Amino acid sequence: MTKNQKLIQWVNEWKEICQPDSVYWCDGSEEENQRLLDEMVASGAAVKLNEKLRPGSYYFQSDPSDVARVEDRTFICSAKKEDAGPTNNWADPAEMKAKMLEMYKGCMKGRTMYIIPFSMGPIGSNIAHIGVEITDSAYVVVNMRIMTRMGKKVLDVLGEGDFVPCVHSVGAPLAPGQQDVKWPCAPIEKKYITHFPETHEIWSFGSGYGGNALLGKKCFALRIASVMAKEQGWLAEHMLILGLTNPRGEKKYVTAAFPSACGKTNLAMLIPTIPGWKVECVGDDIAWMKFGADGRLYAINPEAGFFGVAPFTSMETNPNAMLSCRANTIFTNVGLTPDGDVWWEGIGTECPEGTITWKNKVYDPASGEPVAHPNARFTAPAYQCPAIDSDWENPAGVPISAFLFGGRRPSTVPLIHEARSWQHGVFMGSIVGSEVTAAAIGLKAGVRRDPFAMLPFCGYHMGDYFAHWLKLGKAAKDAAKLPKIFYVNWFRKDNGKFLWPGYGENSRVLAYIFDRCNGQGEAVETVIGKVPAVNSIPTEGLEGMDTSKMEKVLAVNKEEWKDEVALIEEHYARFGNHLPAELSEELAILKKNLA
Ligand code: GTP
Ligand code: SPV
Ligand code: MN
Numbered sequence: 001m002t003k004n005q006k007l008i009q010w011v012n013e014w015k016e017i018c019q020p021d022s023v024y025w026c027d028g029s030e031e032e033n034q035r036l037l038d039e040m041v042a043s044g045a046a047v048k049l050n051e052k053l054r055p056g057s058y059y060f061q062s063d064p065s066d067v068a069r070v071e072d073r074t075f076i077c078s079a080k081k082e083d084a085g086p087t088n089n090w091a092d093p094a095e096m097k098a099k100m101l102e103m104y105k106g107c108m109k110g111r112t113m114y115i116i117p118f119s120m121g122p123i124g125s126n127i128a129h130i131g132v133e134i135t136d137s138a139y140v141v142v143n144m145r146i147m148t149r150m151g152k153k154v155l156d157v158l159g160e161g162d163f164v165p166c167v168h169s170v171g172a173p174l175a176p177g178q179q180d181v182k183w184p185c186a187p188i189e190k191k192y193i194t195h196f197p198e199t200h201e202i203w204s205f206g207s208g209y210g211g212n213a214l215l216g217k218k219c220f221a222l223r224i225a226s227v228m229a230k231e232q233g234w235l236a237e238h239m240l241i242l243g244l245t246n247p248r249g250e251k252k253y254v255t256a257a258f259p260s261a262c263g264k265t266n267l268a269m270l271i272p273t274i275p276g277w278k279v280e281c282v283g284d285d286i287a288w289m290k291f292g293a294d295g296r297l298y299a300i301n302p303e304a305g306f307f308g309v310a311p312f313t314s315m316e317t318n319p320n321a322m323l324s325c326r327a328n329t330i331f332t333n334v335g336l337t338p339d340g341d342v343w344w345e346g347i348g349t350e351c352p353e354g355t356i357t358w359k360n361k362v363y364d365p366a367s368g369e370p371v372a373h374p375n376a377r378f379t380a381p382a383y384q385c386p387a388i389d390s391d392w393e394n395p396a397g398v399p400i401s402a403f404l405f406g407g408r409r410p411s412t413v414p415l416i417h418e419a420r421s422w423q424h425g426v427f428m429g430s431i432v433g434s435e436v437t438a439a440a441i442g443l444k445a446g447v448r449r450d451p452f453a454m455l456p457f458c459g460y461h462m463g464d465y466f467a468h469w470l471k472l473g474k475a476a477k478d479a480a481k482l483p484k485i486f487y488v489n490w491f492r493k494d495n496g497k498f499l500w501p502g503y504g505e506n507s508r509v510l511a512y513i514f515d516r517c518n519g520q521g522e523a524v525e526t527v528i529g530k531v532p533a534v535n536s537i538p539t540e541g542l543e544g545m546d547t548s549k550m551e552k553v554l555a556v557n558k559e560e561w562k563d564e565v566a567l568i569e570e571h572y573a574r575f576g577n578h579l580p581a582e583l584s585e586e587l588a589i590l591k592k593n594l595a
Contacts, residue, residue: 001025001027001152001155002025002117002155002158003159003160004155004158004159004160004161004163005160006162006163007132007158007163010132010165011023011115011134014104014113014134014167015113017101017104017105018104018105018106018107018108018113018134018136018169019105019106019107019108019109020108020109020111020112020113020136021108021109021110021111021112022112022113023112023113023115024112024113024114024115025115025117026114026115026116026117026141026145026150026151027151027152028145028149028150028151028152028153028154029151029152032151033142033145036138036141036142037058037142039138040058040138040139040142041058043180044182045060045138045139045180045182045183046058046059046060046139047059047060047336047340048340049331049340049341049342050339050340050341053339053340053341054326054327054329054340054341054342055327055328056327056328056329057325057327057328057329057330057331057342058142058329058330058331059331059334059336059342060139060183060330060331060332060333061182061183061332061333061358061359061360062183062185062208062209062332062333062358062373063181063182063183063184063185063208064359065185065187065188066183066185066191066207066208066209066212067209067333067373067375067441068209068210068375068438068439068440068441069193069209069210069211069212069218069260069439069440069441069456070188070191070193070207070212070440070441070442071089071440071441071442071443071456072089072442073188073191073192073193073206073207074088074089074193074194074456075088075089075090075091075096075192075193075194075195076088076089076090076194076195076197076223076459076460077090077091077092077093077096077097077194077195077196077197078090078093078196078197078198078460079093079198082461083197083460083461083464084460084461085458085460085461085462085463085464085575085578086461086462086574086575086576087451087455087458087462087574088458088459091194093196093198096192096194096203097196097203100192100194100203100205103171103190103192103205103206104167104169104203104205106173107136107169107171107172107173107205108136108169108173109173109174109175110173110174110175110176110178110180111136111173111174112136112138113134113135113136114134114135114136114137114138114140114141115132115133115134116132116133116134116135116140116141116144116150116151117130117131117132117150117151117152117154117155117158117163118130118131118132118133118144118148118149118150118154118216119131119148119149119150119154119157120148120216120220120221120225120288120302120303121288121300121301121302121395122149122300122393122394122395123149123153123154123157124157124395125300125395125396125397126290126395127234127288127289127290127298127300127395127397128288128300128302128395129164129220129225129228129302130154130157130158130161130162130163130164131163131164131165131166131215131216131220132163132164132165132166133166133167133168133215133216134165134166134167134168135168135169135213136168136169136170137168137170137184137208137213139208139213139330140168140208140213140214142330143213143214143307143330143379144214144216146304146305146328146329146330146379146380146381147214147216147217147303147304147305147307147379148216148303148304148305149304164200164201164202164220164224165200165201165202166201166202166204166215166216166219166220167201167202167203167204168204168205168213168215169204169205169206170184170185170186170206170207170208170213171184171185171186171190171191171205171206172184172185172186183208184208185206185207185208185209186205186206186207187206190205190206191205191206191207191212192204192205192206193205193207193212193219195219195223195224195459197223197224197227197459197460200224200227200228201224202215202219202220202223202224204219209332210307210375210377214307216302216303217285217286217303217307218456218457221236221286221288221302221303222236222237222238222286222454222457222458222459223457223458223459224459225288225302225459226454226457226458226459226460226465227459227460229288229468230460230464230465230468233472233475234288234289234290234291235287235288235289235290235297235469235472236286236287236288237255237257237286237287237288237289237452237454238257238259238264238285238286238452238453238454238457239255239256239257239264239283239285239286239287239299239403239453240255240256240258240264240265240267240268240281240283240284240285240287241253241254241255241268241281241282241283241287241299241301241398241400242254242255242256242267242268242270242279242280242281242282242389243278243279243280243281243282243389243391243398244277244278244279244510244513244514245277245278245279245280246276246277246511246514247275247276247277250518252401252402252514252517253282253299253398253399253400253401254400254401254402254403254404254483254510254513255287255289255299255400255402255403255404255483256268256403256404256405256406256488257403257404257405257406257429257432257452257453257454258404258405258406258407258434258453259407259408259432259434259437259450259453259455260437260439260440260453260456261309261375261437261438261439262406262407262408262434262437262453262491263406263490263502264284264285265284265285265306265308265309265313265318265321266313266317266318266321266502266503267506268281268282268283268284269281269284269318269320269321269324269385269387270318270320270503270504270506270507270510271319271320271387271504271507272504272507272510272511273504273505273507273508273541274507274508274511274538274541277507277510277511279387279507279510280387280388280389280390281320281382281385281387281388281389281392282299282300282301282389282391282392282398283299283300283301283302283303283382283392284306284308285303285306285307286301286302286303287299287300287301287302288300288302288397289397289400290397291475291476291477292396292397292399294399294481295476295477295478295481296399296400296481297399297400297481297482297483298396298397298398298399298400299397299398299400300394300395300397300398301382301392303382304381304382305379305380305381305382306321306324306325306378306379306380306382306385307377307378307379308321308324308325308377308378308380309375309376309377309439310331310333310334310342310344310347310372310376310377310378311344311345311346311370311372311374311376312344312345312346313344313346313347313378314346314347314348315348316348317346317503318503320385320386320387321378321380321385323384323385323386324378324380324381324382324384324385324386325378325380325384326384327384328380328381328384329378329379329380329381330378330379331376331377331378331379332376332377332378332379333358333372333373333375333376333377334358334371334372334373334376334378335351335355335356335357335358335363335371335372336355336356337352337354337355337356338352338353338354338355339352343355343371343372344371344372344376345370345371345372351363351365351371355371357369357370357371357372358370358371358372358373358376373438374438375438375439400483401483401484401517402483402484402485402486402513402516402517403425403429403483403484403485403486404485404486404487404488404513405428405429405432405452405453405485405486405487405488406432406487406488406489406490407432407433407434407435407450407453407489407491408434408435408437408489408491409433409434409435409447409489409491409492410435410491410492410493411492411493411560412557412560412561412563412564413487413489413492414489414492414528414531414553414554414555414556415488415489415490415492415499415500415509415537415553415554416486416487416488416489416509416512416513416531416532416537416554417486417487417526417528417529417530417531417556418484418485418486418487418516418523418529418530418531419484419485419486419487419529419530420529420530422470422473422479422482422485423470423473423582423585423586424485424529424586425484425485426466426469426470426473426485426582426583426586427582427583427586427587427590428485428487428529429451429452429469429485430451430452430466430583431449431451431568431571432449432450432451432452432453432487433447433448433449433450433567434447434448434450434453435447435491436448440456447567449567449571451465451466452465452469461575461578462575462578463575463576463578463579463580464578466575466579466580466583467578467580470580470582470583484513484516484517486513486516487529488506488509490502490506492552492553494552499549499552499553500553501542501545505542508537508538508539508542509537511538512532512536512537512538521536522535522536523536526556527556527558527561527590527593527594528556528561528590528593531554531556532554534547534550534551534554535547537550537554558594561590561594562594565587565590565591565594568587568590569587572584572587
């Protein structure tokens with residue numbers, strides 16, 4: 001399949017270590033995909049869904065110990081501990097490799113070793129990069145086929161070139177004659193998701209779920225890519241990308257960084273409630289960005305599919321996501337209905353009697369246990385999204401006019417505010433915080449700081465990452481062409497209820513952002529930045545929204561922000577002398593404004 005000596009040698013090395021029964025090079029073909037799916041159905045790992053209701057789609061239940069990313073088992077193994085920074089788990093690369101090699105020894109016995117060549121980004125784009133994942137999970141192969149461009153066509157482009165080597169095993173070898181389980185994985189204390197930033201390598205062991213196992217996603221496209229981006233002067237971000245067209249037919253692209261399970265997929269596929277506006281989706285999770293010859297930042301979506309949160313996705317909240325997963329989709333940890341379709345909380349219909357839960361029990365409403373795991377996901381091809389942007393696979397990327405930051409903040413943070421400058425915008429990104437969600441296991445409830453929504457995904461010292469953002473702004477040929485920066489919060493509450501309706505109604509905020517990028521829209525200076533004048537967010541047709549409620553949504557309360565400053569100081573203290581002086585300066589300005 002390949003003449004790439006580094007690749008051939010690397011595969012041979014890992015074959016020796018893992019001792020699989022056989023090695024299989026994935027070509028990415030339809031036949032190969034169907035064969036793997038059929039094998040998983042035959043073994044009981046998968047259920048084929050009703051061909052009439054959900055064509056070409058399959059259902060999986062994971063092991064209850066393997067349902068989300070495992071942040072406390074995730075490591076950045078830089079040569080120096082300091083380079084991983086205070087927000088990452090660190091381990092010495094040599095020690096980690098020695099320990100993991102022991103675990104990898106014979107770990108694929110009784111299994112097939114699959115070799116998956118994949119491209120993150122349109123094949124051949126100068127923003128794209130190639131990786132190769134070794135895995136002993138057919139589930140990973142069929143997911144990677146949706147999430148990335150995968151197979152022979154990637155090897156052809158790779159030629160003798162370089163790639164990011166990604167090693168994955170579920171860590172569950174089979175003895176001769178041993179019956180396999182439905183979802184093989186290793187116990188939590190044997191799970192390791194490790195990254196070697198200096199050598200751009202990824203080693204993952206013991207988990208088969210999501211970002212732990214589909215190594216192109218968080219491991220490569222964020223943790224390793226953030227390191228490459230710093231080395232090479234570009235950006236690898238946890239951001240959706242959307243195209244926004246106004247009633248006059250003018251189009252702008254914006255990206256938005258929200259922490260996991262805080263609304264990226266929803267915003268990326270939003271259907272505007274305001275007449276004449278259109279939103280089209282380029283990506284829902286990750287953006288890679290480089291400056292173009294014209295001095296603007298261009299973004300590609302390195303992925304080819306959506307690995308979206310299922311619960312509370314409905315024709316009401318996100319019809320484009322529902323239509324994206326109408327066929328050819330892999331569902332993991334949702335409910336299985338008696339007629340062979342899927343169901344989850346918030347799907348918008350009654351749960352059919354006899355539905356099987358993600359724990360493989362008949363649903364019993366009295367049990368208090370949900371049908372779907374809160375981090376249940378669908379894996380769907382991006383091209384199936386009715387709102388996919390015509391330029392989503394443009395190798396040159398799309399030009400970005402605005403960056404949005406946000407998270408779940410029940411108080412303090414207004415619906416939207418705008419940065420006074422790039423430096424102020426970097427400050428905003430650095431202080432992003434959010435209420436904890438179900439996308440990762442074992443986190444304490446409450447608001448956690450998640451700078452740039454990259455806390456679990458930055459492959460190096462977060463303070464140096466802030467410095468990289470500042471440097472990039474200074475390196476811009478024309479500062480006027482840099483994206484404008486905004487901070488949004490759809491989740492502000494009053495008496496326990498969301499003040500803002502969210503979802504499609506967020507188009508009202510996008511319209512305001514569009515106008516601001518055109519030098520229009522009215523903004524008022526406040527202590528934290530520019531906030532819209534109360535009547536500049538259109539509210540016609542918004543039920544229950546009046547001026548006094550809008551004032552609450554947009555309010556900047558000095559006392560709340562004084563409390564926030566104390567929390568920001570605590571947060572900043574973690575970065576020590578890696579905290580850029582520019583950010584201390586911004587914090588000082590905020591404090592002065594509040595005095
Ligand atoms: P990851 O895939 O984990 O990175 O998540 P994501 O950022 O793509 O989040 P997603 O769009 O899947 O949304 C997660 C949850 O937030 C879902 O339960 C949504 O229903 C909810 N949500 C999304 N947008 C809004 C909004 O505007 N308002 C409110 N109240 N909830 C929202
Ligand atoms: C996230 O947690 O931000 C996700 C899901 O997008 S996973 O791919 O599992 O990281
Ligand atoms: Mn994500």
